[in-house]
Amino acid sequence: MNATINLENKHFPVLLNELISIISPLYGGTFIDCTFGQGGYSEKILEGKQNNIIALDRDKDVISNASKLQKKYIERFKFYNLKFSQLDQIQLKNHKIKGIIFDLGYSLNQIKNSQKGLSFSDKGKLNMRMGLNDFSANEIISNMDENNLAKVFKVFGDEKYSKKIAKKIVEKRKDKTIKTEDLVQIIDKVKKYQKIKIHNSTKVFQALRILVNKEISELINSLIKSFKLIPIGGIIAVVSFHSIEDRIVKFFFKHYSEQSNSSRYFPEIEVSERCFKLVNKKPILPSLNEIRQNPPSRSAKLRYGIKTSDKCDFSEFREKFKNLVNVEGLR
Numbered sequence: 001m002n003a004t005i006n007l008e009n010k011h012f013p014v015l016l017n018e019l020i021s022i023i024s025p026l027y028g029g030t031f032i033d034c035t036f037g038q039g040g041y042s043e044k045i046l047e048g049k050q051n052n053i054i055a056l057d058r059d060k061d062v063i064s065n066a067s068k069l070q071k072k073y074i075e076r077f078k079f080y081n082l083k084f085s086q087l088d089q090i091q092l093k094n095h096k097i098k099g100i101i102f103d104l105g106y107s108l109n110q111i112k113n114s115q116k117g118l119s120f121s122d123k124g125k126l127n128m129r130m131g132l133n134d135f136s137a138n139e140i141i142s143n144m145d146e147n148n149l150a151k152v153f154k155v156f157g158d159e160k161y162s163k164k165i166a167k168k169i170v171e172k173r174k175d176k177t178i179k180t181e182d183l184v185q186i187i188d189k190v191k192k193y194q195k196i197k198i199h200n201s202t203k204v205f206q207a208l209r210i211l212v213n214k215e216i217s218e219l220i221n222s223l224i225k226s227f228k229l230i231p232i233g234g235i236i237a238v239v240s241f242h243s244i245e246d247r248i249v250k251f252f253f254k255h256y257s258e259q260s261n262s263s264r265y266f267p268e269i270e271v272s273e274r275c276f277k278l279v280n281k282k283p284i285l286p287s288l289n290e291i292r293q294n295p296p297s298r299s300a301k302l303r304y305g306i307k308t309s310d311k312c313d314f315s316e317f318r319e320k321f322k323n324l325v326n327v328e329g330l331r
């Protein structure tokens with residue numbers, strides 16, 4: 001989710017109707033909601049009386065929401081305060097999983113919670129931890145060396161001024177601890193004469209959030225674990241918000257759903273196993289109506305695949321995004 005506030009200033013579950021029509025919970029089954037958040041997806045699915053939800057979220061602030069659903073649907077809802085890369089730690093008992101869903105990013109409640117410091121409008125100590133993190137943005141900005149800072153801003157934020165910003169951070173932190181408002185000011189000073197549509201700090205903040213929450217390895221590991229968890233015929237559906245996430249999700253489904261090389265000049269060669277059936281080659285996007293009602297949804301993309309085989313070797317998937325995972329490992 002994006003840091004912009006929608007018209008009603010509350011969290012809207014993005015692409016909800018589209019997601020529901022894909023996973024068809026009308027026929028009953030158990031679904032894993034990997035990003036419980038405000039519970040919008042889970043609650044809608046639980047309206048179907050034959051449905052069960054196993055929900056996960058790394059943010060302990062959502063536990064109170066989860067408890068409400070737990071009381072209402074005693075037998076049909078279970079919540080775990082876990083990262084989705086820990087998907088294999090949940091107890092499935094006899095549940096056969098029909099679908100696993102992800103709504104990546106942040107809820108509006110998280111963005112509005114100034115203690116989390118996810119937004120460049122916040123003040124005070126840098127944080128950006130969603131929950132169950134190893135370190136905060138403060139530790140990165142206070143300790144990471146200049147080259148690595150520049151690399152993080154470039155790779156995860158595509159920030160043109162990554163080197164200059166990193167240099168200024170290292171200079172400034174000699175005098176004082178850099179707070180959120182100081183970082184915004186440093187970036188503003190570097191980009192003084194720039195006229196762009198997005199806020200000067202958007203890219204650097206995106207990069208820091210990705211690093212602090214290890215969004216890349218979280219996504220890669222959880223997609224692979226999801227594949228192992230669902231039976232043939234099960235669905236994995238992912239709503240992504242930024243281009244790096246979408247590149248990973250797109251490759252995962254597309255690469256492993258193509259059976260052979262399609263060139264007419266070469267004999268058919270198996271290039272990868274066919275592990276998914278893709279019903280939609282293109283991502284599903286929010287309608288104009290949804291974007292009007294909830295402007296942050298404009299960057300959402302929904303992709304999904306139906307598992308068709310148990311055998312799938314994801315080494316090419318890991319290899320493809322190895323460089324991003326390496327940058328995420330920098331300190």
Ligand SMILES: C[S@@+](CC[C@H](N)C(=O)[O-])C[C@H]1O[C@@H](n2cnc3c(N)ncnc32)[C@H](O)[C@@H]1O
Pocket residue numbers: 001011012013014034035036037038039040041042056057058059062082083084085103104105106107130218
């Ligand atoms: C966009 S919100 C989900 C909103 C939800 N679909 C709804 O309808 O209310 C994303 C949620 O995913 C959680 N999240 C993000 N990354 C996660 C991860 N790696 N593991 C577990 N939860 C994660 C966030 O804490 C946040 O609550």
